[in-house]
Each structure stands twice: as C-alpha cells, then as structure tokens.
Amino acid sequence: MAFEQPACQTCESTLISRLFCFSCNAFQPLPREIDLFEVMGLPIAFEIDSEELEELYQRLSLELHPDFFETAPEAEKRLSETALVILNRAYNTLRDSTLRAGYLLFLLAKDKKLDERTLPVGFLQQMFNMQEALDELLNSDDTAALIRMSKDLQDRHKKIETSFVSLFKIIEDSPEDLEKLQQLQTYLNADRYLRRLVDRIPENGLLQN
Amino acid sequence: MAYSEKVIDHYSDPRNVGSLDKSDENVGTGLVGAPECGDVMKLQIQVDPVSKEIIDAKFKTFGCGSAIASSSLATEWVKGKSIDEAMSIQNTEIVEELSLPPVKIHCSVLAEDAIKAAISDYKSRNED
Amino acid sequence: MERIIGIDLGTTNSLSATVFEDGPEVIGLDDEASVTPSVLSWTDSGWLVGREAKDRRISNPENTVYSVKRLMGRDMAELGTIVKDLPYKIVEAQRQLVKVRVGSREFTPQELSAEILKKVKLKAEAILGESIGKAVVTVPAYFDDAQRQSTRDAARIAGLDVVRIVNEPTAAAIAYGLDEKKDGYVAVYDLGGGTFDISILKLTGKIFKVVATHGNTQLGGDDFDRAVVDTLKARIKQKHPDAEFNDPETMQILKKTAETIKIDLSLTTETSYSFALPKLGLLIEGSFNIEEFESLIAPMVEQTLESCRHVLHEAKLTLKEIGEVVLVGGSTVVTSVRKQIESFFGRPPHVAIDPYKVVAIGAGIQGHLLAGGRRDFLLLDVIPLALGIETLGGTFSKIITGNSTIPIEESETFTTNVDDQTSIDVNIFQGERELIKDCRALGQFKLKGIPAMKAGFPLVEVMFRVDANGILTVSAKEKRSGKKAEIEVIPFHGLTQFEIERIMDDSFEHAIDDFNDRQLIEFRQTAERVFRGIEQTWDIAEKALGAADREKIQKQIEVVRQSMKGQDSQALKAELDMLGDLTRPLADTAMGQTILSELQSEV
Numbered sequence: 001m002a003f004e005q006p007a008c009q010t011c012e013s014t015l016i017s018r019l020f021c022f023s024c025n026a027f028q029p030l031p032r033e034i035d036l037f038e039v040m041g042l043p044i045a046f047e048i049d050s051e052e053l054e055e056l057y058q059r060l061s062l063e064l065h066p067d068f069f070e071t072a073p074e075a076e077k078r079l080s081e082t083a084l085v086i087l088n089r090a091y092n093t094l095r096d097s098t099l100r101a102g103y104l105l106f107l108l109a110k111d112k113k114l115d116e117r118t119l120p121v122g123f124l125q126q127m128f129n130m131q132e133a134l135d136e137l138l139n140s141d142d143t144a145a146l147i148r149m150s151k152d153l154q155d156r157h158k159k160i161e162t163s164f165v166s167l168f169k170i171i172e173d174s175p176e177d178l179e180k181l182q183q184l185q186t187y188l189n190a191d192r193y194l195r196r197l198v199d200r201i202p203e204n205g206l207l208q209n
Numbered sequence: 210m211a212y213s214e215k216v217i218d219h220y221s222d223p224r225n226v227g228s229l230d231k232s233d234e235n236v237g238t239g240l241v242g243a244p245e246c247g248d249v250m251k252l253q254i255q256v257d258p259v260s261k262e263i264i265d266a267k268f269k270t271f272g273c274g275s276a277i278a279s280s281s282l283a284t285e286w287v288k289g290k291s292i293d294e295a296m297s298i299q300n301t302e303i304v305e306e307l308s309l310p311p312v313k314i315h316c317s318v319l320a321e322d323a324i325k326a327a328i329s330d331y332k333s334r335n336e337d
Numbered sequence: 338m339e340r341i342i343g344i345d346l347g348t349t350n351s352l353s354a355t356v357f358e359d360g361p362e363v364i365g366l367d368d369e370a371s372v373t374p375s376v377l378s379w380t381d382s383g384w385l386v387g388r389e390a391k392d393r394r395i396s397n398p399e400n401t402v403y404s405v406k407r408l409m410g411r412d413m414a415e416l417g418t419i420v421k422d423l424p425y426k427i428v429e430a431q432r433q434l435v436k437v438r439v440g441s442r443e444f445t446p447q448e449l450s451a452e453i454l455k456k457v458k459l460k461a462e463a464i465l466g467e468s469i470g471k472a473v474v475t476v477p478a479y480f481d482d483a484q485r486q487s488t489r490d491a492a493r494i495a496g497l498d499v500v501r502i503v504n505e506p507t508a509a510a511i512a513y514g515l516d517e518k519k520d521g522y523v524a525v526y527d528l529g530g531g532t533f534d535i536s537i538l539k540l541t542g543k544i545f546k547v548v549a550t551h552g553n554t555q556l557g558g559d560d561f562d563r564a565v566v567d568t569l570k571a572r573i574k575q576k577h578p579d580a581e582f583n584d585p586e587t588m589q590i591l592k593k594t595a596e597t598i599k600i601d602l603s604l605t606t607e608t609s610y611s612f613a614l615p616k617l618g619l620l621i622e623g624s625f626n627i628e629e630f631e632s633l634i635a636p637m638v639e640q641t642l643e644s645c646r647h648v649l650h651e652a653k654l655t656l657k658e659i660g661e662v663v664l665v666g667g668s669t670v671v672t673s674v675r676k677q678i679e680s681f682f683g684r685p686p687h688v689a690i691d692p693y694k695v696v697a698i699g700a701g702i703q704g705h706l707l708a709g710g711r712r713d714f715l716l717l718d719v720i721p722l723a724l725g726i727e728t729l730g731g732t733f734s735k736i737i738t739g740n741s742t743i744p745i746e747e748s749e750t751f752t753t754n755v756d757d758q759t760s761i762d763v764n765i766f767q768g769e770r771e772l773i774k775d776c777r778a779l780g781q782f783k784l785k786g787i788p789a790m791k792a793g794f795p796l797v798e799v800m801f802r803v804d805a806n807g808i809l810t811v812s813a814k815e816k817r818s819g820k821k822a823e824i825e826v827i828p829f830h831g832l833t834q835f836e837i838e839r840i841m842d843d844s845f846e847h848a849i850d851d852f853n854d855r856q857l858i859e860f861r862q863t864a865e866r867v868f869r870g871i872e873q874t875w876d877i878a879e880k881a882l883g884a885a886d887r888e889k890i891q892k893q894i895e896v897v898r899q900s901m902k903g904q905d906s907q908a909l910k911a912e913l914d915m916l917g918d919l920t921r922p923l924a925d926t927a928m929g930q931t932i933l934s935e936l937q938s939e940v
Contacts, residue, residue, distance in 0.1 A: 058544050065715055066744065066805040070500060070707040071339075081804060085746045092742075117244050124242045128249050131271040189244035196247030196271075202650065274732030274771040279754075282730075308760035308783055310727045311751035313734055317793050 006038070016041040017056065019083045020063055027064075027079050030086070036103060039090035046104055046168035048094060057091045098191050101164050105188060108171055109181050118186045119193075127193045134200060146201060153198050160191045223277055225284040227267045229253040237331025239323045243315035248272025250280055252323035256292060256331055263287050263295055268323070275316040283320035292328050341471040341500050341708040342461055343508070343700025344454065346488065348406040348530030348557060349667060351375050351453050352694065353461045353472075354701030356710065361512070361698045364461045366866060372693070373460065375453050376403045379439045386456040395593065398424045398585030400439050404559055405453070407531040408435055408446040409491075410484035419555070422563055424585035424592075447487050451494035458495060463859025466910070471498045473704040475696050477532040478504035479552030479721050481767050481777050485807060500707050502807055505529070506536035507547055507718055508699030509665040512690055514540045515702060515714060521660030522548070522652075526678055526686070527696075528641060529666035531557040535644050537652045537659070546717040549651035549740045551644045556637060558599070558668035564633040565595035565625070573614075573621060584616050598625045603672050631673040638677050645681060651740060662686040665695055717742050724801055724809060727764040727773045729754050736801045739769055743807060748800035750816075757789040761797055763813045763822070784813045784822045856906035864897050864913055871920060878923055890919050 005014045008021035009028055015021055018038040019028055037044045041056050064087065069080040093099045130149075137146050167184050171177060228251075229236045235256050242249045249272065255265040266284035270277045287295045342355045342364065351373045354363045365371020378390035379400040385393070394401045402425050408416065412433040420427050426438040436443040454474075462469050474497075476488050485502050492499045506525035513523065520540050527534040534552035538545055569591055573580050582588060594612050601608035602625065609624040649656065664686045668674060679685050690698070705711055719742055725735040728751065737747045753761065761784045768776025787795055796816040803809050812823035871878070871890065878887055893916045900909045 054541075058541065061717060062543060062712075062715055065717075067501075067707060067715060068712060071709045081744050084744050084805070085802070088742050088745050117242075119242065119244060124240055124249060127242070127247075128240060128251055128269075128271070131249065132269070192244055193242070193247040193249070273734070275728045275730050275734070278730030278732060308762050308785075309753070309755060309758060310729050310762045310764060311797050311799075312729045312754040314750060314752050314793075316728070317752055317754055 017060055019087060020060060022059075022063075025063070027076075027083060030082065034086060035107070036090040036093050039086055040094055042094065044104070044107065045172070046101060046164050048100070050095060053091070053095055057087065060087050097161055097164070098188070098195060101168075101184070101188050101191070104168065105181070105184050108175065109185075112178060112181060114178075114182055114185050116185060117189065118182065119189050120186060123190055123193070127197070130197055131200075134197060138200075138202075150198065150201050153194050153201075157191060157194050157198070160187050160194070163187050223281040225267050225281060226269060228269065229255050229265065229267050234334055235331075237327040237329075237334070239326025239328075239330060241319060241322045241326055243272065243276070243319055245315050246273060248276050248315070248319065250276060250319055250323050252280060252284065252320070252327050254287060254292075254295075254324075254327045254331060260291075262289065262291055264289075272319075273313065273316065275313055276319055279312075279316055279320040280323070283324055287324055292331065295324055296328055338708050338710060339471060340465070340467065340469065341473060341704035342469055343473045343475070343503075343697055343702070343704045344457055344497075345475050345505070345508070345697035345700060346406065346450060346454060346457075346491075347375055347696075348404050348532065348559065349375055350530075350693070351457050352697040353457050354694070354697040355461075355465070356701055356705040361702050361705070363694050363697050363701075364464050366464070366863065370460075370866070373453065373457050374403075375405065376401065377405075377449055377452050378402070379442075384452045386452050395586060395589045398589045399426075401425070401589075402437055402439065402449060404531055405437075405446050405449045407555065407559070408437070409450065410446075410481070410487040411435065422566075422588070424588040447491040448494060450488070450491035454492055454495035454497060458497060460859060463856050463863070466856070469497070471500050471704075471708075473501045473503055473508075473700045473707065474499050475503050475505045475508050475700045477527070477529070477552060477554055478506050478534040478536050478550040479532070479554050480504075481554075481722055482724075482779050482807075482809060483777060484554065501703065501805075503700055503703050503716070504534070504536065504547070504550065504718065504721070505696045506534045506550065506665060507538065507545070507716060508697075508703065509663055509690075509695045510536070510538045510540075510545055510547075510699065511702050511714070511716060512695045512699035513661075513663045513687065514538075514545050516690060517661075517687075519660065522654060522658055523661045523663055524645070524648075524659050524682065525663045525665055526641070526645070526669065527552075527665035528668040528674060529557050530668065531555070531559050533557060533641050533644065535641070535648045537648055537654065543714045544717060545714060546742070547719045547740075548654075549648045550719060550721050551648040551651065552721075553640065553644060556640060557666075558671075560637055561599055561634050561668065561671065562592055562595040564637075565598055565630070566591045568625075568629070568633060569594065569621075569623075572623060573619070577617070577619060580617055580619070587614050587616050590614060598630070599671065602627050602630050603670050627673070634671070634673065638674055641674075642677065642681050656681075656683060663690075663695075664688055664692050666692055718807075719743065720745075720803055720807060722767050722777075723769055724765070724767050724779075724803070726751075726799055726811075727762070727766060731773050733766055733768065733771055733773045733776050736799060737803065741803075743803045744805045746800065746802040748798050751797045751799060753790070753792050753795050753797075756792045758792070758795070759787050759789055760785045761787065761795075761813070761815070763799060763811065765809075765811055779809070780811070780824060782811075782813075782822055782824050784815060784820060786818075786820050787815045788818050790817070857904065857909065860906055860909045860913060861901050864901055864909070867897075867913065867916060867920075868894065871923070874923055882922060886919070886922070890916070893919055 006018060008015055008024060008026060010026040011021060011024040013021060013023035018034055021028060040053055042048050042053065064080050064083045066077060066080045066084060069077045093103050137149065164187065167180055170180050231238055235258055237254050239252045250268065250270040252268045254263045257264045266287050268280040268284050270280045340355060342353050345352045352363050352371055354361060363371040373387040374391040376390040378385045378393040378397060390401060407419060413429050413435055427435050428438050428443065430436040434445060436445055437449060458469055472492065474488055474492055476485055488502060489499050506527045509525050509527065510523055523538050523540060525536045532554050533556045534550065536550040537548045539548050570582055590612060594610055598608055598610060607624060607626040611622040613620050659682060662678060662682045669692050703716060719740045721739060723735040723739040724737045725733055728734040736749050737745060763784060764781045765779045766773050766776040767779055770776055797813060798816055799813045801809060801811055810825050814821045897912045897916055900912045
C-alpha cells in the first residue's frame, strides 16, 4: 500500500521521511499523529526492507540527533529532541515483527471493532502447560530440552510471521474484510504469548552456540 | 495493616498457589489470559456440595507481578463465600486513605474474570 | 567554540582529556602528571587532593578518604560490608544520604567528588591556559539515576557544567572505534577499582550504537584487594590469635600490601611480602603465589562472566558474532582476569589503547562533538535499567525497558483498584526486578482531585520521557477528568538545589578560585618539574650544547625562579616558554627526549 509522498514545507522537494528534508536540511513541522511508516519512509505493509529501515534510521540520526544541537538555540534543540523521540519510536516499532504487526493492525482496523482478546482454540491451555513445563525445565538444568523448547517456540513464531505476510496481503486488496482482520488479531495475540515464553528462557544467545 | 501493605504481602508471599483435582466434580476451573502482555492465570475453587460454599481456592499465574498479587487476593477473598456472593465480586474495600498506586488495566479484571470462569465451570458440571 | 573537556572520574584515579590540534589525548605533562589519584586528605588548611593525599594514607589514615565513588548515591544499607573495611568513618545523614566524617566535620560524597573534580579542572586549566566551564563526565554504565544525579551534583559544586554524562564503556568504544574504524559488534569489558560493566556496541560507519549493557556497581579491584587483606589477616591470626585489625593505620597498611601483591602477581607467579604493623608491634613476612590469588578472585571474575552471558542474551547475540573485545580499567591488567576473558570470548582482547586512558579520551572526543567541533560520528546511548512505577501490591511495572535508546518517550494507561479513589500515588522506580523493594526509588508525586469513580473506571496515563542527557521527566494524567501532574525526577538520594548552593558557598571560602592564582600554582609546579628534567639531562647537555648555550639555560633558570616568586602567571608562562625553547636541542638527544620532549610541547 503506497502513501502519498509528502513534500517539504520549506523547499517543496518530495520528502523521504516526515521528520526532515534531506534536500534543504529543514526540520518538518510535526502533525499531531504521525504515521510511523512515513517517518521511516516505508510503504505501509507488513513486509519491509530491513536494510532500508536501518539505513534511513542512521541517516536521520546523523542529521537530527540532539548531540549535534548542543550549542544551538533552545527551540532548535527541543525540535531535535522531539524528532529523535519519534524516530526511535518508529524504528523500534517497525523493526520488531510482532510490534510491527500490532501497529499495522492498529492502522488498518482503526474504525472497526475487533475483539482484542481472541486466541486460537485450546491455545491458552497449551500456553499454560508450556509455562508449567518451562518452570520444571528451568529447575532441572536440562539444557537439551530447553534448547528444544526454544527452537519449537522460534518455529511457531516463524509460522505466525508467515501467516502475517499472507493475511496482510489479503487485507491490502480488501481492507474491509473483518474476518481476516480478526484472524490477524488472533495470531498477534498468540505471538505475544510465545514471546513471553521465549523471554523466560535464559541465556538464549549462548544456547544457540 | 494498611491496604497496600496487605496487598504487598500477597505478592511477596502469595497464598493458595497450587492446583486442585480437576476431575473432582466439586471443583470448578477457570483459565483466563491477558493477550496484551501474554499473562495466563488458572484459578480453581472447591465447593461444598451441601452448603454451596467455596471451601478452598487455588491459583497458578504466569505473568506480571500484579497479576500474581491479585490472584492471591482473589483466592483469599472467595473462600467462605457462597458461589452467588463470589459471582458478584466487587471492590467495595473501605480504605481511609484513598491515595494508592494504580493497577495495570488488564490485571484489574483478570482475577475477577478467573473467578467467574471457575464458577461457571463448576455450574456447568453440576447442572442436573 | 567553547571547549568541553572529558573527565573520567574514577574510583582509584581521575583523568581529563581533550582534542588537541593533533588529536585526542589526556591532559597532562606526562603519564604520571595526567593522573590524579581519587584520594583526599584533610589538613588544617583544607583538602589535599591527588598524589599528596595518597601519600598520607598511612601517616594520616583517619583523615584520608579514597574510593568515594563507591559511596555516590548509595545509602547505608546498600553499602553493606564496604563500610567496615574503610578506615574512614561513614555516618548516616538525612534522607538516606551517607556522609564521611573527618574530625568534627562531615562531608557528602558529592562534596568529596567535587574536590577531586576541582583538582582535575585546575590541572587542565593550567595546561590548556584557559578557563574550563563545561565537561563530559563518565560514569559506570550500570550507575542508576541516583548515582548519575550525584555525579552531576558533584560537578556543579566543582563549578563544572556537565554537558553530558557518558557511560565509561561507551566512551572507551568511541576511542576504540575512531581508532580502528572497523564495523561490527564490540564488547567492552570494563573492570575498574570499584565497578564492573560490560557493554556491547554495534559500530556501523559513523554510528556507535549501544546494544546492551550490564554490570555491577559494587565489584572491582578494591574487592580483589579486600580478599587478599582477608587472607593476610587470617594468616596473622594463626600465629597471633589476639591480633585486632580495626585501627585505621593497620587497615591502610594491609590494604597497601594487598595492592602491591596484586600488582606483583600481574608480572610474576610468586611474590613475597614483609611489613610492620606498628600498632600491633608485629613484623609480618610471607609469600603469595598466583594460584592462591587466582582462587581468591575466581568467584568475582565468574560474576563478571555471568554479566557477560547476560548481556549477550539481552543483545540476542552469540559469542561468534562479537568482533572484538576491548579491555578498560586498571583491574583488567590482572593476568588471570585477562586469561579468563580470553577463554570466555575465545579470542585475545584488544589492548592497543591504554586501558587507563581510553575512557577519558573517549569522553574528550564526545565533548569535542558536543561543542560543535565535529560531526564524524554519533553515539546512540541507552538507559541501562528499566524505568517504571509502583503498581498496587508493591509490584514494579516497567514503562521504559532497560537498554532502550535515548531520547525516548513511552506511556502506559493504568486504573484504580478501589472504588472512589480520588488521588493516585505515582511512585517512580528504576530496576529490573519484579518487586519495588528490589528496585531503586527515584521520586514520587500524587495525582490529586480525581472525581470519585468506580474501580477500574479512571484512565491514568503515565508518561515517561528520558532526554538525550538521560534526565527523566514523568507526567500523569487522568483522561476522564483531565487532571494532570508532572515532575522532573530528582532522586531521593540526590541533593536539593538548596543543598548544592550551600555547599558551593561553603567551599568558596576555602577554594583558591581565582584563575590567575590557580595558574600560578600549576606553572610553579611545572617549573619545578622542568628544573628536575634539566638536572637529569645535564650530562647530555655538557656534550650536546656549547658553553654559551649552557650558560643561557642557567641564566634563564634564574629568571624563571625570580618569576616564580612573583604573582603574574602569564609572565611566568612566558619565561617558562623561553626556557623550553632554549632546552629544545637537549630534547633532541635520545635520553633527553623521554624526559624533556613533553615539557617542550606542553609548557
């Protein structure tokens, strides 16, 4: 889904990011609600080019960071600080697939009523059982079993991510498909539970070695 | 004991953690979750078949601290109540000093939902 | 462009650095002079700071204070056993503060740190020949908000505006990154006198991004010393069961011996010691080998490796992905520490930059950037520990998670749990644990005047904002009624504005705060140093210089001596410069070079 390319308020060049004009180096006035995809110059879609995201985050930081405005007038200093707050929020939200899915769903479902607490059938019980199993594993020092569980959780997370891709594509063509939106909400909720479990497995980084 | 101290107590030393026999027909089990942050709570009640009074309650919660504290409080609270009384759970706690820390929105309803789910499970198994 | 210097305010030593024409370097005539030991000693005429104070540790133990950094922003309970091992007295003061008692006087850790900062500032001013008003000061990455605020307060008392607080490992990474210009993940292992930090940074082109950080603000080389002291005590007790070690002099002698043993064992595998304990009437002799020392410090080193595992987990990285390990801090020269880091990370650590200087240099470079002197790199820093509020039940609800890049703003909506609650306590905490009793209280306020509503009805939005300086502002708003409240968080352990002003007034009475006077003192010291240098190289002078030149030098020395008695610092500097020109040929000779070359450039 493409959005209308905004123009710079000072020199009217097409903006890459809502925050700043790379042509004339001007800060842009900020609307009350800012679209995080526009901040990062990305089309509104679940699949993103993470290299592009990384690159623009760095380019914008190098222009806008308050460290470069330490000796600037107070108003400019504040502007740079606010810009960085927004930039960090956009970057953190969009680079994480669960947060990105949540934000995108929020954008797409804005005026529609979704049940925000749905889960796949039997999923809650399954999560409860896995949490209990994890409790036991954490007390048992069974590293092999922990690695297996960690891998299982990663796989399930990847599966959900694949579903996100196809579901968001469907929504792109038929934005009013409530059933698919609700399905997205269900998967998103499930993904949050998986995350919670993954976070409890310690030293994940080392286990993968 | 001040209200918040009493609640802190329930976190540092949660009461009633554990499980009751799920297959016992006098036991009702409620399993609820808060998908916003991946909390899951199991709350069980044991009902006296004659007096219909809740004689025991146990819980197990995986989630944030205040969810655990509120589960502990809720299980204490329902014990000795009739299932009808427990169904109309209300925060009518009288406190002199009305300045307290807030609660997470989903935590404030999770325990209540769990009690209601446990009671309805009990009722559905004892419909005759 | 107003200069912003970098200051490494260390547990054991403090240094300053700045960017000179030919690049960043520590400020000082030579390696020794650039270092100010973080030690103070009280005399009738006020504080002695630095090397002179360190020399009085044994002769005047009650009045000599060191390791002040370990007291910053801490209360008695948190300090725990550290207190009883220090030869100076620590007392409890109001609002959970501690103070150091020297004679009949009491000083806050902030005032004491300020004295060290003043000394560092004064030395830098004399060498740079300009007044210094702004600085970037480094702190351990794992310092919490209260400890950072205390450091900021100390600088204010010393007359310095802290433009930025930078984490020590991050500062080190700046110095390393600009030196090596290699992209990738860098782990900075920083073990100082009293604190340990591990940080992982991602270097990509001009951007230095802190990915994750972890540490322990109560673990360092001091603890190695203490372990050795405990062993020495146990050995003495075996032969002299009645021996008591509580008097300050004995404590200082033991501490000094332990330091020597530690340093020796970085160079050799066995060392012997022999020292007198006059208060006990004992002469102690013995030896210490590397195995004994290693087994003593092993649990502490293991603690640091535990932090390394944790930080990798946080950063979601494997060991293989770490491109380089940079060592920082005096305690990383301990051989067994280095060995274990190498075996943990599976590669020899990077030691190209002096681990003693690297933090100050990085801070100096960051100061240069903040002053507007360069745009060739950017540091993206994080808050080390989560920030949040107390929720009912004494539980901690995070609003900003640890390791978030700053500046950042986050909000979360809460509600009440009791009917008709008209006022809400917003208690602000920092930490990574689930209960507020395990976290650090930063501040509190009440959101008042909320109309009575049923529990669960009010919508209380709490917003946290951390600016690029790491300063936290918290606001709360009840959305249904529109009631608002906001504070900039001044931690409980910090000083109030009034207290800072009072201390500044007090210290003004003692301080030699006139720029000319300060320069005079420093140039007089420099002159003495130059004289010593000339004396040491005079043999060479007799071969390298003609009689006429030698006579000129002798005459100029006399001129400088006269000028030293006067009160004009600029005149003294001019004569010193002249002496520098005359002795330049001496500096060109091989031996003279090491002694005099630095004098030439700095004077």
